[in-house]
Amino acid sequence: MANQRPLSPHLQVYRWQITMVMSILHRVSGMVLTVGAFALAWWLMAMATGGESALRAAECLASPWGKLLLFGFSLALVYHLLNGIRHLLWDAGWGFEIPEVYKSGYAVAALTVVFTVLIWWAALGGNA
Numbered sequence: 001m002a003n004q005r006p007l008s009p010h011l012q013v014y015r016w017q018i019t020m021v022m023s024i025l026h027r028v029s030g031m032v033l034t035v036g037a038f039a040l041a042w043w044l045m046a047m048a049t050g051g052e053s054a055l056r057a058a059e060c061l062a063s064p065w066g067k068l069l070l071f072g073f074s075l076a077l078v079y080h081l082l083n084g085i086r087h088l089l090w091d092a093g094w095g096f097e098i099p100e101v102y103k104s105g106y107a108v109a110a111l112t113v114v115f116t117v118l119i120w121w122a123a124l125g126g127n128a
Helices: 018-049 051-062 064-091 098-123
Strands: none
Touching: 018 051, 018 064, 018 098, 051 064, 064 098
């Protein structure tokens, strides 16, 4: 006998909203940071070893692909930090009204871009 219970709705049923996107991006950025932590450990071990290992690690990170990965890592780091602060404010009971949820979501997205660009501008020797 077939089960007559309704099926659970899937992503195709829901209309995309900023809260949904921010939640998914928070999880994805957490996974990116996990992979990036292993890459950081590899880089630290290469630098500690010195010699050829340090040279290869430096060349890898200085390549266009390496810089793209570093940019992605820094973008994920900034986003995860800002969205985590947003969640901490929610835990304290602030910002639960729908307009505030949307404002804080857009603020996190905008500040992520601004802070990441500023970090890279400073790291690449931006002039003040």
